[in-house]
Amino acid sequence: MTYQSFIGLEVHIHLLTKTKVFCRCRSAFGDEPNANVCPVCLGYPGVLPTLNIEAMRMGCMVARSLNCTIPGRTWFERKQYFYPDMTKNYQISQFASPLGQQGYMELEGRGQAGPVKKKVRIKECHLEEDAGKMIHTGTVSLLDYNRAGVSLLEIVTEPDMESGEEAEFFIQELRRIVRYLGVCDGNMEEGSLRADANVSINLPGQGLGRKVEIKNLNSSRFVRLGLNYEIKRQGSLLDAGKTVTQETRLWNENRDETMPMRQKENAQDYRYFPEPDLPVFCPDESFRGSVEKSLVELPRARMKRMMNDYGLSEEQAELICDEKEGADYFEAAAREAKLLPRDRNFRGDEIPLRIANWFLSDIKHILNREGIALRNIASFKLSPPRLASLIAMLGAGRITGKIAKQCLDTVIAEDRDPEEIVKANNWEQLADPASIAKSAEAVFAAESVTVTELRELIAANDAAKAKRRRTLTAYLVGKVIAATGGRADPKLAGQQVELLLNG
Ligand code: ADP
Ligand code: MG
Ligand code: ZN
Numbered sequence: 001m002t003y004q005s006f007i008g009l010e011v012h013i014h015l016l017t018k019t020k021v022f023c024r025c026r027s028a029f030g031d032e033p034n035a036n037v038c039p040v041c042l043g044y045p046g047v048l049p050t051l052n053i054e055a056m057r058m059g060c061m062v063a064r065s066l067n068c069t070i071p072g073r074t075w076f077e078r079k080q081y082f083y084p085d086m087t088k089n090y091q092i093s094q095f096a097s098p099l100g101q102q103g104y105m106e107l108e109g110r111g112q113a114g115p116v117k118k119k120v121r122i123k124e125c126h127l128e129e130d131a132g133k134m135i136h137t138g139t140v141s142l143l144d145y146n147r148a149g150v151s152l153l154e155i156v157t158e159p160d161m162e163s164g165e166e167a168e169f170f171i172q173e174l175r176r177i178v179r180y181l182g183v184c185d186g187n188m189e190e191g192s193l194r195a196d197a198n199v200s201i202n203l204p205g206q207g208l209g210r211k212v213e214i215k216n217l218n219s220s221r222f223v224r225l226g227l228n229y230e231i232k233r234q235g236s237l238l239d240a241g242k243t244v245t246q247e248t249r250l251w252n253e254n255r256d257e258t259m260p261m262r263q264k265e266n267a268q269d270y271r272y273f274p275e276p277d278l279p280v281f282c283p284d285e286s287f288r289g290s291v292e293k294s295l296v297e298l299p300r301a302r303m304k305r306m307m308n309d310y311g312l313s314e315e316q317a318e319l320i321c322d323e324k325e326g327a328d329y330f331e332a333a334a335r336e337a338k339l340l341p342r343d344r345n346f347r348g349d350e351i352p353l354r355i356a357n358w359f360l361s362d363i364k365h366i367l368n369r370e371g372i373a374l375r376n377i378a379s380f381k382l383s384p385p386r387l388a389s390l391i392a393m394l395g396a397g398r399i400t401g402k403i404a405k406q407c408l409d410t411v412i413a414e415d416r417d418p419e420e421i422v423k424a425n426n427w428e429q430l431a432d433p434a435s436i437a438k439s440a441e442a443v444f445a446a447e448s449v450t451v452t453e454l455r456e457l458i459a460a461n462d463a464a465k466a467k468r469r470r471t472l473t474a475y476l477v478g479k480v481i482a483a484t485g486g487r488a489d490p491k492l493a494g495q496q497v498e499l500l501l502n503g
Contacts (some may be wrong), residue, residue, distance in 0.1 A: 001239055003201040005231050007167050008123075008159035009223075011174060012152050013184040013337065014130065014192040015058045020149035021129050022049030022092060022278075027151065029190050033144040041129075042151030043088030048277050055127060055151035056099065056281060058183040060291045062153055063100020063125040065177055065298060070291070073282050074099045084143060085132040093128035093154075095272045097282075100125030105157075107173060108300060112224075113165045115180065118444075120170055121158035128152050138206040153184075159198065159208060161380050164231070166226035166453055171220040176299040182322045188218050195220075197227050200235045202243070209234070213248045214258055226251040230258055302327055310334060310352035319360055323374040329384055332357055336388035354391050363387070367410055381415045382408065390418045401485050403427045430487045433496065437485040440496040443476060450475065454501065473497060 021025050023040035033049050034235045042049045077095040103122035109115070132148040134141050155174065160169050175193055178184035186193050195217045200209030214232070216227045229251075234244050249258040256494050283291075297305070303317040306327070314321065321327045334352045363382065367373075372380055382390075388409060399407065399422060410421045422428060431438055454472045457465050480493040 001235070002204070003209075003231075003235055003238065004204045004206075005162050005199060005201045006159035006211075007161035007163070008198045008211075008229055009155075009156045009157045009167060009199070010196040011162070011171065012130075012194050012196075013062070013155070013174075013178055013186075015055050015151040015153055016185065017052055017054045017058065017151045019052060019149035021055045021127065023149055025149065029187075029192070030374070033142070033146060036146045036291060037148070042145060043086070045502065047274075048122060049092065051278055051281065052151065056283075057287070057291055058151070058181075058282070059125060059153045060287075061181050061183055061294050062155065062178060063103065064102040064295055065153065065181060066100065066105055066122045066125065068100030068122055068125055068433070070283055070288065071097055071101060073097060073280050075280040076278050077272045078275050079128075079270045079272055081270060083131065084141070085134050085143070085145075086148065087132075090120075091129060091131065092275050092278070094126035098126035099123035105165065105170065105173065106300065107169055109169065110318065111165060111169055113163075116169050118160070118166065120160045121367055123156045123158050125153055125155050128154060159200070159211075164226070164228035165198060165299050167227050167353060168220045168224035171223055171252055173300070175220070176322065180296050180299055181294070181375045188220065190444060191218060194218050195223055195431055196253050199227050199230050199234070199240065201231060205395070206317055210244045210246050212244060212246065212258075214251055215248050215261060217251055220252060222251050224483030225256065229256070233258070250342075271498050296324070299324075306331070311349060312352070312356055316356050316360065320356065325377050326359075329377050329380075332384035333359075333387040333391075336385045337391050340388060340392035351391060351395060354395070355387065358387065358391065362408060366408075381412050386411055386418055393418065393422065397431070397489070398422070400429055400488075400490070402487060403429070404433075405458045406486075409468055427487060430484050431489050431491050433492055433494065436480065436488050436492050436496050437499075439488065440480045440493070440500055443479045443483055444500055447476065447479060450479075451501075458501065473501075 011490050013263050017027055019025060020041055022035075025484075026036045028036065036415065040049055045341070063070060074097045075174040076092050078090040079093045079095070080090040082089050100122070100132060105118055105122060105123075106119050107116050107118045108337055130150040132143055132145040134143055145417065154286070157170070159172060171193075175186040175188075179194070184192055188194065197214045197217060198211045199214070201213040202209035212230055217223045237244055245263070247263050248259045248261045252259050299321050302323040306312055306321065307314060307317045319331050330339050333355050337351045337355060345423060366382075367377070367380065390404055390411075394401065394404045403422070407421050409420050410416070410425075411418055447485050450472055454469065454476070455471070456458045457469045476492050476497050477490070480497060481488045481490060484493075
């Protein structure tokens with residue numbers, strides 16, 4: 001049988017606030033266990049939480065970037081349940097008035113299994129506190145409450161996706177968006193971004209089926225694998241005339257399958273009620289204004305604009321826009337290059353493509369070698385103006401491609417401007433036929449054996465030996481260029497060699 005599948009995601013992201021959401025404890029990953037705790041986040045009786053307005057602002061930035069509406073009043077509820085990683089026995093969360101409501105994300109791109117184009121509705125975004133972390137070591141379990149009370153934003157989609165690939169694409173796009181906004185580092189291994197994936201199947205036209213939730217997926221790949229596994233598993237159950245049990249399952253990455261965890265509680269089990277210790281939050285004009293001012297051009301929109309502005313291919317634009325800092329670097333270099341004299345070797349509209357090629361090959365390679373993350377490209381010695389001047393010198397025919405690469409290495413090694421390096425080393429391309437002729441004469445004198453063989457070949461004019469002729473000619477041209485320290489214009493060097501051979 002073929003079934004229709006429905007996938008809805010609940011994605012949790014750690015907001016990059018300096019302090020926790022309801023107290024002043026430091027919010028950081030990897031600190032000494034239980035170093036960042038206080039009576040509030042340890043849930044002592046009688047303490048009072050206070051809202052970290054920065055968490056609310058960052059949450060609203062995500063909500064607005066996902067086209068959600070921010071309501072006039074938004075408040076918090078207590079979600080009651082017991083678990084050792086949560087000392088209060090309730091989590092402060094949002095239930096009836098999430099800070100972001102009814103938005104959408106346009107999924108569009110090349111995708112793993114072919115092009116993706118789909119609008120995924122966002123049900124809501126709500127702000128809550130994270131719980132602590134349990135560490136199981138052999139027979140004992142340890143508790144680290146550093147994470148308890150860390151600002152967490154939950155983004156809930158409608159069940160609009162249909163395959164593991166689409167869900168993976170959604171997570172990757174969301175990750176890029178929150179990184180562009182600078183509100184989350186998107187680090188899935190450290191748990192800064194984690195997803196619960198809900199999935200059901202049904203006969204076509206019958207609407208939603210009975211859902212299964214796969215909890216705590218900490219990589220976008222597991223989201224894809226877990227969902228595709230679950231779609232198959234549910235399909236075989238229905239094929240066999242059985243029903244799907246509504247439950248929560250876990251992805252077992254060693255066995256590549258989902259396993260049952262618990263029958264799902266429903267909202268009633270949590271006994272939500274309004275948090276009496278926090279006032280209702282009513283975003284005023286100045287708060288809304290500060291949110292709108294912090295919004296940025298989002299990755300997909302930027303990609304499309306850059307394809308249009310610079311003639312980049314979809315693949316190039318995608319690679320360059322993967323990180324905001326990379327896209328900023330590229331655009332800064334392209335802007336600088338436009339202002340510089342060029343125009344011998346490339347047309348003006350070729351320059352951004354040259355920059356893109358350099359960026360995606362040599363520069364990426366050097367960044368890797370030097371261990372510089374794209375995020376920190378601002379500290380890279382080849383600044384955008386330096387890259388622009390290098391490309392412009394190449395474009396103006398002042399340096400050869402080989403020298404340009406050499407100059408790039410020198411910029412990195414010595415932290416100097418390309419213009420200055422080229423001058424100091426006397427690397428400007430030799431475009432003067434007389435001095436190239438001099439080098440060519442010296443090469444002919446030193447390579448008399450080759451020259452004699454080549455002259456005989458030319459005289460015999462044997463078509464069968466044309467390849468050998470070309471090889472020897474190229475060899476001599478290479479020697480002439482080398483004799484000028486790599487500076488000779490290759491075209492002029494070729495002409496001088498021809499002149500001498502025929503002379
Ligand atoms: P719960 O109260 O069980 O958490 P919600 O209505 O809050 O359920 O939905 C949680 C997530 O599950 C959402 O992303 C939603 O899109 C998705 N979802 C809800 N019902 C289904 C279903 N029948 N099939 C697939 N996904 C579903
Ligand atoms: Mg839910
Ligand atoms: Zn605290």
